[in-house]
Amino acid sequence: MRILGIDSSGLVASVAVIDDDVLLGEFTTDYRKTHSTTLMPMLDQLIQMLGIPLSSIDAIAVAAGPGSFTGLRIGAATVKGLAYALSIPVIAVPTVDAIAYNLYGSRRLICPLMDARRQQAYSGLYRFSETNKFIVRKEQTPESIADIIERINIEDLPVTFLGDGVPVFKDFIEKNTTVDYDFAPAFCNRQRAGAVASLGRLYFNKEFYTSAEEFRPVYLRKSQAEREAEERKKAGSGAGGYNA
Amino acid sequence: MKILGIESSCDETAAAVVCDGRKVLSNEISTQIPIHTLYGGVVPEIASRKHVERITQVVDLALRKADVSQKEIDAVAVTYGPGLVGPLLVGVSFAKAFAYANGKPLIGINHISGHISANYIASPELKPPFLCLVVSGGHTHLARVKDYGVYEVLGRTVDDAAGEAFDKVARAIGLGYPGGPKIEKAAREGDKDAIDFPQAKVADHPYDFSFSGLKSAVLNYLNHQKMSGEGISRNDVAASFQKAVVEALTGHVSMALEEFGEKKFALAGGVASNGALREAVRKACEEHGVSFYCPDPILCTDNGAMIAAAGYHEYLKGTRSGLDLNAIPSLSL
Numbered sequence: 001m002r003i004l005g006i007d008s009s010g011l012v013a014s015v016a017v018i019d020d021d022v023l024l025g026e027f028t029t030d031y032r033k034t035h036s037t038t039l040m041p042m043l044d045q046l047i048q049m050l051g052i053p054l055s056s057i058d059a060i061a062v063a064a065g066p067g068s069f070t071g072l073r074i075g076a077a078t079v080k081g082l083a084y085a086l087s088i089p090v091i092a093v094p095t096v097d098a099i100a101y102n103l104y105g106s107r108r109l110i111c112p113l114m115d116a117r118r119q120q121a122y123s124g125l126y127r128f129s130e131t132n133k134f135i136v137r138k139e140q141t142p143e144s145i146a147d148i149i150e151r152i153n154i155e156d157l158p159v160t161f162l163g164d165g166v167p168v169f170k171d172f173i174e175k176n177t178t179v180d181y182d183f184a185p186a187f188c189n190r191q192r193a194g195a196v197a198s199l200g201r202l203y204f205n206k207e208f209y210t211s212a213e214e215f216r217p218v219y220l221r222k223s224q225a226e227r228e229a230e231e232r233k234k235a236g237s238g239a240g241g242y243n244a
Numbered sequence: 245m246k247i248l249g250i251e252s253s254c255d256e257t258a259a260a261v262v263c264d265g266r267k268v269l270s271n272e273i274s275t276q277i278p279i280h281t282l283y284g285g286v287v288p289e290i291a292s293r294k295h296v297e298r299i300t301q302v303v304d305l306a307l308r309k310a311d312v313s314q315k316e317i318d319a320v321a322v323t324y325g326p327g328l329v330g331p332l333l334v335g336v337s338f339a340k341a342f343a344y345a346n347g348k349p350l351i352g353i354n355h356i357s358g359h360i361s362a363n364y365i366a367s368p369e370l371k372p373p374f375l376c377l378v379v380s381g382g383h384t385h386l387a388r389v390k391d392y393g394v395y396e397v398l399g400r401t402v403d404d405a406a407g408e409a410f411d412k413v414a415r416a417i418g419l420g421y422p423g424g425p426k427i428e429k430a431a432r433e434g435d436k437d438a439i440d441f442p443q444a445k446v447a448d449h450p451y452d453f454s455f456s457g458l459k460s461a462v463l464n465y466l467n468h469q470k471m472s473g474e475g476i477s478r479n480d481v482a483a484s485f486q487k488a489v490v491e492a493l494t495g496h497v498s499m500a501l502e503e504f505g506e507k508k509f510a511l512a513g514g515v516a517s518n519g520a521l522r523e524a525v526r527k528a529c530e531e532h533g534v535s536f537y538c539p540d541p542i543l544c545t546d547n548g549a550m551i552a553a554a555g556y557h558e559y560l561k562g563t564r565s566g567l568d569l570n571a572i573p574s575l576s577l
Contacts (some may be wrong), residue, residue, distance in 0.1 A: 036333055040340045040567035054345055069289065070330060073296050077334045080300045081341025085314060213300045223289035229282070 002052075003204070004060045004082070005197025006043075008035040008075035009067025009095040010114055010164050015043045016193035017050060017057070018201065025050050026194045035074045057088060059209065061200025063191060064092035065218035066122040066140065067114060072217040083212035090215040091200040091208070096140035098196040099163050100126035102188040108158040109137070113165030116142045121165040122220065123148050125155070134202070142220055145169045146176075153178045162189040245318045246310075247559065249552025250303065252335030253327025253355045254382065255286045257298040260548030261310035261317070265361075265556030266368045269310035271542070271549040274298045281421050285411060292330030299338045306548065314346050321555025324352040324565075325575030326382065332571035340567055351555045352565040355546075356383050356577045357393055359512040361554035362547070366539035367510075374537070375506045377497055377525065380513035380546075381407035381424075384453050385577055386496055388504060392557035395577050398500060399451025406489055407515045409455040413462050413485050417478045427482045428518050434479030436487040439465060443492045451496055458488050486520055494524040501532040510537040517541040 002024075005016040013035050016026035027042045047054055062079045065072045083090045099112035105128055114122040125138035138151070145165075149172065152159050161173060162184035173181065183189065203209065222230075246269070251258040260271040276294045280286045307314065322339035325332060336352070343350040359378050363370055372392060378385040384401040404412070407424055414423030419430060444457035462485050469476045501509065509529050515521060522538055529536035543550060 034570065036337060036570045037568040039337075040344060044344065044567055069292070070333065073292055073330065074333055074337045076296050077299060077337035078341040080296075081338040081343075082345050084300050084304070085342050085345035213304070216297060217293075219293070223287060223293070225283055225287040225290060 001201065001204070002056055002058050003091070003197045003200055004057045005193035005200060006039070006060065006075055006079055007063035007095070007098065007191040007193045007196050008039055008071045009063040009065060010071060010191055012191040013038045013042060014191055014193035015039065015046055016197050017046065017052070018194065018197040023194050024052070026192065028192055030190060035071055039074060039078055055086060057086060059089045059091055059200070059204055061091040061093050061197045061203070063095040063098055063196050064215070065095055066116070066142065066220040067095050069219060072219065076215065076217045080212045080215060089209040090212055091203050092210060092215060092218070093196050093200050093203065094140050094218065095191065096122055096124045097126070097136065098199050099191055100124065101134060101195045101199045102162065102192055103160060103184060104128065105132055106160060108160045109152070109155060111148070111152060111159050111161050112163040113148070113161055113169060114163050115165040115168045120144050121148060121169065123165070125151070140220070145172050149173065149176045155179070160184055164190060245556065245559070246312055246316060247552040247555045248303070248306065248317045248320045249548040249550070249555055250320065250322040250335045250339045251355070251358065251546055251548045251551045252295045252299065252331050253323045253325070254331060254546055255280055255291050256546040257295050257302045258546060258548040259303040259306035260552050261306055261312050262365065262549050262552035262556065265364055265553045268365055268549045269312060270306045271547055272302050272306040272309065273545070273547055274302050277422060284415055284421050286328070288328045288330050291328060292334060295331050295334035299334055303338070303342070317346065317348055319349040319351055319555060319559050321351045321353050321551050321558070323355045323358060323551050324569055325355065325572035327355055327573060329571050329573040332573065336569055336571050340569060344567060349559065350565045350569065351558045351563055352569045353551045353554045353558065354575055354577060356385060357395070358550040358554045360387070360389060360510065361557070362512055362539040362543040362550035363510040363537050364553050365549055366543055367537045370508065370510065370537055373506060374508035374510055375500055375504060376510045376512060377493060378513040379406045379493065379515035379521070381405060381411065383513060384455075386451050386500060387577060388506070389510070393554065393561065397577050399449065399453060399496060401453040401455060402446055403454050403456035404459060406453070406455055406493065409459050409489060410515065412459050413481075416463055416466055417476070417481050419478065419482070424515055424518060427486055428520065430479045430482035431486045431520065434477060434481070434483030436483040438477065438480035439484040441465070441484055441488040443488055450499065453492060453496065455489065458485070458492075486518075490521050490524045493521060494528050497525055498528045498532070501528065501534055506534065508535045508537065512539065512544065514545050516544040
């Protein structure tokens with residue numbers, strides 16, 4: 001089974017093709033270029049380099065979110081265009097899960113941190129069992145860095161941090177973490193489409209996939225306008241007398 | 245030749261299949277107006293999310309209704325600007341991936357050029373050169389169409405677009421969003437000579453437009469009436485405001501007709517649906533002995549057919565976009 005992996009959820013743009021247990025190719029960049037100008041050319045170059053027909057792809061695994069709203073949408077719209085044209089399923093992989101999956105086989109707790117602005121990170125908590133089964137200990141969610149570190153201290157287990165939130169929160173982590181911690185190295189500490197595709201394969205085998213039409217990014221946050229409208233509603237309910 | 249046109253620059257997710265740039269085989273529009281009405285205008289983040297949810301279904305419907313398979317499409321045309329960047333990126337990203345996976349040429353289209361090209365569908369006999377006024381929620385352009393896709397912009401708005409002024413005034417008098425159709429409806433019941441709103445002229449640029457002064461005049465009037473305890477007639481305000489906009493636009497049209505002596509004039513864009521504007525420009529054209537063209541309202545609003553029509557002429561010229569095509573929110577005509 002051949003799976004195309006795509007991740008444009010953060011600063012990284014990444015595309016990969018796996019064929020069962022083999023990574024045929026992966027193209028990852030993290031250099032401040034907009035995904036709308038890089039993602040498709042990278043895919044095209046990868047496919048050309050591999051010399052495989054695009055029609056040989058059986059499914060597309062995409063980092064579905066959370067992440068940069070714009071980045072997620074570029075990925076989602078790209079995946080929809082490809083999957084619709086090729087009539088193949090879409091596997092929505094939680095972004096934070098896929099980042100954690102980079103550290104396959106680790107015996108430590110895995111804590112990915114994606115910078116979510118407003119002093120928050122999109123984070124979760126993961127580990128691999130004795131038999132290397134991937135265990136989601138805490139599902140991905142936006143949280144304050146203080147809450148994340150507090151939970152890790154309570155867990156009282158060694159932990160590895162990774163993700164583009166590390167440079168943002170490094171000072172806080174170093175000052176407040178009371179357990180043994182370290183930071184993952186360059187080759188496996190950011191989004192990688194190879195990990196998205198590999199995890200996608202597990203999901204696909206559990207029949208956890210959708211169609212180009214039905215697939216939606218997982219923002220985990222409402223738009224600012226919706227949040228403000230809800231706050232106004234809360235504050236304004238009972239005020240009465242308002243007449244447009 | 246069959247072109248798939250995709251448009252997502254604002255709050256309509258749209259796709260269409262057009263044959264030879266003139267014949268519409270399908271024209272699907274999924275509007276988000278009811279959602280944005282809740283917020284009094286288009287919220288870019290919400291619009292972007294809705295586009296993602298709808299884009300595949302809209303393209304699929306367009307192909308089905310046209311009874312055309314993906315393989316039978318000759319090229320994919322997509323709006324890449326001007327417009328809201330988030331919404332634009334959805335259409336651009338989808339179109340690039342879809343064209344790539346089908347091995348079809350991709351053509352990035354200027355949204356305003358698309359509006360103008362709606363006239364080629366509405367009037368199959370229309371050929372450049374002609375003069376054109378594009379008026380919509382985001383754009384106000386007076387241009388000479390020298391050839392297909394070749395424009396000389398005579399004037400544009402220096403502040404608000406005409407449609408934007410409609411939206412803002414509609415909000416101020418409590419009519420809500422979208423302002424264009426609501427003002428037009430209220431204006432039918434009002435006296436257009438009730439209030440004398442000023443028309444701004446742009447110094448040294450006779451073909452440019454300015455609508456923010458008019459908008460302010462309306463707001464000042466409303467404020468003054470409120471302060472002095474006098475009521476307002478929404479219908480009179482709507483009618484008097486609409487008259488001021490229509491006269492400003494039509495004045496520029498007449499000036500251009502006299503100066504350039506073109507024999508054909510076309511109206512385009514969402515505000516071209518406004519009956520008062522259509523009639524005033526039609527009359528101005530008649531007085532100058534100029535043929536008047538204007539698409540039906542369904543082709544005036546944002547739609548995929550106009551993008552496919554523009555795409556056809558670009559295709560013939562050899563225009564092709566790369567896989568690095570990006571959304572350009574401030575793309576000029």
